[in-house]
Amino acid sequence: MAVREVAALDVGVDTSAVTPVRRQRRLGGLFVASVIWIALVGLGAIFAGLLPIPSPTEMDMLGKRALPSAEHWLGNDVLGRDVFSRLIYGGRISLTVGLLAPVIGVTVGGALGMLAGYFRGRFETIVTGGVDVLLAFPPLVFALAVTAYLGQSILNITLVIGILGIPAFTRVARAVTLSLSEREFVTAARALGATHSRILLRELLPNVALPLVAFFLLGVAVTIVVEGALSFLGLGVPPPAPSWGSMIGEGRESLDIAPWLAFLPAIFMFLTVLAFNVIGDTLRALTDPRPGAL
Amino acid sequence: MAKFIGRRLLYLLPVLLAVTLLTFLIASLLPGDLAITLLGDQATPEKVEALRAQMGLDLPIWQRYLLWLWDVLHGDLGRSFRTGETVLAAVADRLPVSLELMVMAEVTALLIAIPLAILCAVKSGSATDRFLTGLAFGKLSLPPFMVAILLIYLFAVSLNLLPATGWIPFAEDPIANLRSFVLPALTLAIAEWPVLMRVLRSDMIATLQEDYIAMAKAKGLRPARILLVHALKPSSLTLVTVTGINIGRLIGGALIVEVIFALPGIGRLLVGAIYARDFIILQGAVLFVAVGFVMVNFVVDMLYAVLDPRIRHGRA
């Protein structure tokens, strides 16, 4: 369903007033560009091993900070490693963590939020109170502590960022469920004697899904940023594996002589995060009935 | 008003209790035996046992929690095993730096966001509005550490105008102290203005369509008064919330920014404690940060009542 609506948005077919249509069309172009960029980064990440690029970890001690050449398209980093290759492989880590971590949030948080919004009562009070408590803790400190004590691995990073995302997803799911459960189709199902699980799974879930998917995409963007921050601080994926965050961190040391070493991974990360934000926001606008909510 | 405060207080207490419990659980669930950490792996099992008993580590976890909570309620958050510094002293030492950073950052962010939001709301739909909202949206994808790199490159490396790192106590050299805060505060402000602008803009657009704004125009008031007195105040509830959340977060120091710019604030204290596995400091500082966050939010709730008399009189 999401795909169909996005397609409609793309063409800009809409009966509403003049300005919104123009606006949506403009957004459509950005939307397509975002999808293309993510597809490129994604394909690069999947097929990195098959691409005709040098190894991302092989050091060329003579070619430290080498300028771009036919061999090294974007030059080398401080340790003489191929920058382009590291960017491609870095996308692997960003996308892996970025796509997997919010899955934890969306399933656990989504379920908690729906149950809280549907059953209300004491359960809801406990869930919302719990969310308030969790939100009081500085997330980055959590993530740093966990990776520092449990070890730096993709799995640990994914798990901790995923768990940190649960409260936000709970809030969204609860809010959407609350607004839906007063609607006729739910009341009707209830009046017809449908079981709770049937109402939750058949009536509510399909309607909660779209806002959650939109929020999931925004979550991907946030996750990529958090992973980048951890790696930037040296507590992300262990070296020498390339990650955009650690590349920025390493490049920072030579801002004065080779600023591009920090800026290239920064641009890659910015564009990827932006692309997920654009896609997520477009979907959110579709599910948000308020006009001009963009 | 008293009833309103009472209701909020009643909610505050369990939340604070849960915060202490969670802090304690996390700290005790982190792997590694404190006694062994302290004595080194060479220590004899008897010695370890003795220290565990002395520190109460052999008690069941709920008893340990209650003992710890008792101490915390008496203002004793413990003492670093490494430096011997009490948690309170460590936090008190770092807090002014984080607070100075927070105030400068929030003020700058609001100074950027409020005029732009008003401009966008007044000219909503115009090219200016679309440009600024587009810019704000794009900025959401630029995390603080990238902004920091960019600012360092521009102002420290290329133009050589401002220091990239280092901190000088205010008492020693006020000007140098302020200069060392410019880039970090700017980094945070640049990170935050887009969110502030977006919420204020959309609330303000809604307010400008209210009857009482038409009424204010019909009264022949000056546009500045209509915008600043009649429209801004009722539009600022969400802005206050978001600013409050930001302030609550920054009480705990701006972790990344403090690390990048080498500012000795709470954020650096936390990172240092993590690196050094100084878990008493970590536990105490996290508790401070979380409680600070909850308390700031409580104050923000009170601020609502100041901004909206209907809440004050219990009708909201």
Add this chain to the structure above:
Amino acid sequence: MDTALLSVEAVSVVLPTPRGPLKAVDAVDLSLAPGRTLGVVGESGCGKTMLSRAILQLLPKRAKLDGRVMFNGRDLAALQPEALRRLRGPELAVVFQDPMTSLNPVLTIGTQLVETMQAHLGLDSAAAAKRGAELLAEVGIPAPEQRLRQYPHQLSGGMRQRVAIAIALSCEPKLLIADEPTTALDVTVQAQILDLLAREQRRRHMAMIIITHDLGVVAGRTDEVAVMYAGRVVERAPTPQLFAHMRMPYTEALLAAIPKLDAPPHTTLPAIAGRPPDPTRPLPGCSFAPRCRYADDRCQGAKPPLADPERAGALYACWHPL
């Protein structure tokens, strides 16, 4: 009547909507001499509020205004914002339909009353506060000094409308537009507010436009009545003449629909069968034709002009006047 204070000349208002342009006001002409009272009557949605906003230059941002609004010899639609601002308050004032939404919820009554006088009369705050308390007393609010410190939500609807009237009167305007000032109020309060307006209007010798959907409201309180339907003025006559001899079937239907005093509060217009036409899809003929029991082919095919064929001083737009 060439000494008109206000003359509305061929004013049209078009609003862009998702369903296409909506002509909320269609070529309306009106004029009002100083100190006189005009009633504008019509069903909900016929464009009364848009007409008043067109006069006040308070239309929604995307609305398009055609025609001229001459006030004291100046076209309001062509005035610079600053010149317009100076007129609002001391020359032109308005009381809105819903006192629940027309007062700012976060400012005290005092602030909202005093700021107008400070902006236009140059009073210092002490003098303005004193005058504010007097004004509240004049509009029948007990304990005015206390009220000045209160917020709108602490007042009842009728009290709020009195405050709104005090604000409107505070700079002694030459023209007051009251847009359904009593629709949102209880019946018992309605008459009090209307009497208050009438009293102040006479006392200050100010011109007034009373907008309402209730012909009963304008009966004893206006000098002239304009009946609106679907954005157009369809009948206009001096009040006694109108009630003596109505020419438009629509006006007659409106009269039949006057709410009775014993009706429960907030009842909307009961009884004209059918609904007004979709304002985004104008009809070629008389807009009232679908609901008019006298309608024939001529009514469906051609729009009757607003005219005074009998030269009796009463204008109407109908092919088959009563």
